[in-house]
Amino acid sequence: MRSRGLRLTGPRRRVVEKLLSVKGHVAADELLELLRRDRTPVSKATVYRTLALVSRSGLIDGHDFDRRKRLYEPMIGRAHHDHLYCIACGKVIEFSEEAIERLQDMVVARHRFTPVYHSHKIFGYCEECRDQVPREEPALPRPRRSGRETRSQERRP
Numbered sequence: 536m537r538s539r540g541l542r543l544t545g546p547r548r549r550v551v552e553k554l555l556s557v558k559g560h561v562a563a564d565e566l567l568e569l570l571r572r573d574r575t576p577v578s579k580a581t582v583y584r585t586l587a588l589v590s591r592s593g594l595i596d597g598h599d600f601d602r603r604k605r606l607y608e609p610m611i612g613r614a615h616h617d618h619l620y621c622i623a624c625g626k627v628i629e630f631s632e633e634a635i636e637r638l639q640d641m642v643v644a645r646h647r648f649t650p651v652y653h654s655h656k657i658f659g660y661c662e663e664c665r666d667q668v669p670r671e672e673p674a675l676p677r678p679r680r681s682g683r684e685t686r687s688q689e690r691r692p
């Protein structure tokens with residue numbers, strides 16, 4: 536496998552091939568587990584080193600959605616896209632929005648900035664996890680003083 540100056544042989548090649556066979560977004564640990572199920576497992580160090588290497592090559596993209604979890608996805612033959620990340624269940628939803636891309640182009644042009652890469656992420660709750668959205672404590676209902684609850688109970692000395 537020779538791609539963008541990367542020469543991958545042996546275990547590194549197996550790491551990349553495994554990742555390319557996975558649909559969607561996968562963490563290093565999940566990839567390690569998938570490789571462990573193969574007859575020729577790859578060491579943890581090799582998995583991490585290979586991912587670090589190829590995620591700078593355009594072959595694979597790495598996204599930090601979570602402090603503890605970096606997810607990788609194959610980028611070969613795939614168009615640029617951005618992500619929504621559910622902080623409750625970890626689901627990743629891909630989106631591409633022409634209007635957002637255009638606005639970003641406008642922003643970089645305005646700053647005479649030469650963009651190389653961007654990653655747009657929105658963190659929140661997916662449709663299934665919507666009920667987990669923390670709500671603000673409802674304000675305590677005020678004690679009612681309607682006319683009916685008269686002050687008759689208030690006895691005057």
Ligand SMILES: [Zn+2]
Pocket residue numbers: 621622623624625626660661662663664
């Ligand atoms: Zn969710």
Ligand SMILES: [Zn+2]
Pocket residue numbers: 560608616617618629
């Ligand atoms: Zn993606």
